[in-house]
Amino acid sequence: MKLVERDTELSVLEGLLDACAAGRGGAVVVGGAVGSGKTALLRAFQERAAPTGALWLQATAAAAEREVPLRAAGQLLRTAELAGAGAEPVVWLPPPAGGGGAPVRAAAGAIPAEVAVNVVPRVCGILFAQARKRPVVVCIDDVHQVDAYSLECVLYVVRRLAVSRILVVLGESSGTAWEDSPARRELLRGPACRFLHVGPLPRDGVVAMLAAGQKGRRSAPPVPEFHRLSGGSPLLMEALLDDYADAERAGGAGPVPGEAYERAVAQCLSRSDDVTRRTAWLLAVLGERAAHGGPAELLGVSRQAGERALRSLHDMGLLADGRFRHEAGRTAVLRRAEPPRSARLEARVAQVLYERGAPATALARHLVAAETVDAPWALPVLLEAAEAALARDEVGTALDCLRVARDSCADEQQLLEVRLALVRAGWRVDPSAAVRHLSALTDAAPAGRLTTRAMKELVGHLLWFGRADDALEVLRIVEEKDGEEEGGEEDGAGVGLESVRFWFAYGYPGLAGKYRAEVAAGPYRGTAAGARTPGLTPEQDTQQRALALMASVLDQRVTGDVTGRAERILQETRPEDRTPAAGLAALVALIVADGLPEAARWCEILLAEAREHRTPMWQSLFASAKAFIEIRLGELAAAEESAHTALTVVPPEGWGAAVAAPVAALLYTKAATGRLDEAVAHLKVPVPDAAFRTPAGLLYLWARGHYQLAAGRPYAALEDFHRCGDLMARWRLDLSGLVPWRTDAAQVHVALGDDRRARDLLEEELVRTGHRPLWTRGVALRVLASLAEHADRPRLLGEAMDLLQRGGHRLELAYAMAELSYSYWDVNDDSRARIAARKAQQLMRECGIKAPVLKASPVGAASACPPERSGAGCAGRPPAELSGAELRVATLAARGYTNRQIAAALFITISTVEQHLTRAYRKLGVQRRTDLATRLEPDTVEDTGLDGCGDGARRDCLRAG
Incomplete structure (x- = not known):
């Protein structure tokens, strides 16, 4: 730090040195705030003392060495360069009573009598011996941190300054407890001791510092603004000059506190005592709500200590009239200063902020740090802050608030509300953490201790974890209340009940099939064509239209442009919506209706938004949906990655009954690419029995059937495919776009030689009414071609490939192309057979199947390449x-x-x-x-x-x- 405006102080020090050289020893305490330039002043004085021939002995005390006996004294003697002097003080210390460790103080601020009598005189005797040869300057910086033994040596010397040529110079920081210590009072009472205050820089000092740093600047900096922001602190002035230079290079104007200023503030606080640091933190937290007399009361320290800390912060240049001179100072304290780890202090701060009208988000930070607060206002504040955090997608903050609310809650009714909020928030991160609360909530529903809204929400969580029977019982209780909705639930309350019925009807169709007709005849019927419902919020309206579209597709009563309506709904879906219900429903409608390219594009968009908003469960749900879209498009490597992401972001135990879906995607991709050993590992993932009461269980059975087929177990595969068919028929969800069990079972029957049963299934698939996706019709034609006469096979396969190519189903197209290769080979058209085989191999490689063997398709031959025919000519013209x-x-x-x-x-x-x-x-x-x-x-x-x-x-x- 460059020294400016300190000529008066240097003159005083030089006069004391002259007196010392003349035989009149003295002492001076140089005091000032942290960053005021005390150390720079002492260094300048050392440079001026060097030509006089005086011996300069230097030591700097530190808080970390405060308990080390004679630490500062040892530094002084080592500076004196006396033989053995650096080791003698430690050797002279007597062993403590009981053995081991350093000597302990006899009382607060005192040292053992034996050390005072035997050790201190011998240490100081070295200094007096040097003073007889030449003047000696004993300089100790940061004396307020000095150890008690070294301080006793200083006092011993000061008491005998009248008969020595020793000048004792002590640098201290103002605003510390040292100011009220007996040792300091004794020093200042001595007739040979003076106090020299290093205050803030005046305006002329700021001008001098600006002039020293003016070189190369385009314009003269504004002196008043620099003086105001720095408070006259040389340390802060240097930081402001650095920030000013950076801003000027970036095209800015005027002093704007930046990174250098923040570092300087952090440095000031790190060199201050604990009370000052805590006071700065408290003022930063309170902001405009801070009061002059508040810190001492909140910190639990004496009024004198609180006033001293405030004065120290003012002297540092951080405060003016009890407030930070600039918002950057407050920000620096909050960002860089370590907050005090005191639950009691956090609770007191929260109480003050609450009384002064602070928002719930500001209060919650201190309530969480306080861990438990008995005040009656704390619970509503924590719940409000948790809701606000969820709206900002800060799920971790919300969970912290709710955990403290749970631990602080004594009322059982309120505790249930907190438990439900924990389930709601935890589901977005890891639903497995919410399971422990479900039993208590389920038991409370029949007792009437849950609101209608809470029970509706509980039904959804019970369904997720496969507790469908409990969910059905809670739903019956809700229905029995017959419209007894609480205040504030009128808007959209009925829609909420219909939404619960909807997910029950289509999530567990075998258990709650009675709700299918109610849902179809309810509010969703009017929105099936995309019409808006008046009286609903935009979020409710979007969700209702999405569910209506999904219901119309699953019930095979869809009319109009499904893709266009689904995309309009997805455009209206916002990432800040409470649940991904609307997005998922629209995606399901797109997938089942064969709008796969559009579904893939929207999955990417929704996944990116879920990552941006840090909602792991949403990421996993959309990644799982994306995996099945990629499977149908033949992008097996991408599908495997998506399914892996779904089970990594949220582990399997957090998926509940829905875990069957991402596991099925991984199982299918491993089987389709021939990695059967890896597929076995996914079969070991526990899938609850409740999953097979849901559509996710159908996907699992379908994927397991393909694994059994690839592993050479056709009868086991056939059992899984027919079980899918039985469940879908029983649930009235017999949709090829959901699970194409007929074509899959037909392939197995062909492999087993049961052509009649295979033909029956395929013809049944091809004559089915309602929406039929291109890929299921294409696959059916491909398998049917294997049962046709040789001459008819190319025609059927050509139709199949046309349908599959239009739908973008590359893997099925590759299988059809391989079948076409064999059909050409069978009619001795080897040229076409080779061309088709080559195309099939290329398509398979693009889909992620490196080997040409069709392990996932038993139709026809097992290879995409027909064997070479010896002696056969090409059917085509050369x-x-x-x-x-x-x-x-x-x-x-x-x-x-x-x-x-x-x-x-x-x-x-x-x-x-x-x-x-x-x-x-x-x-x-x-x-x-x-x-x-x-x-x-x-x-x-x-x-x-x-x-x-x-x-x-x-x-x-x-x-x-």
């Missing part, structure tokens, strides 16, 4: 009949390039392209562009993907030519 130009054009056309792209790549006109294609069609005997690939050599045409135009197309031409 492309040698085409000219070079015709071959190049036909090759690009077969690969999917348009006439315009071909013309650009070959530098010919579009008319020329058309002429070449016409001749190629005639020579190869084809009529459509799509047939070209089957008539060219497979090495010439490798894929049907459109790679682009330009250089890529030209490379294709070179390979073809």
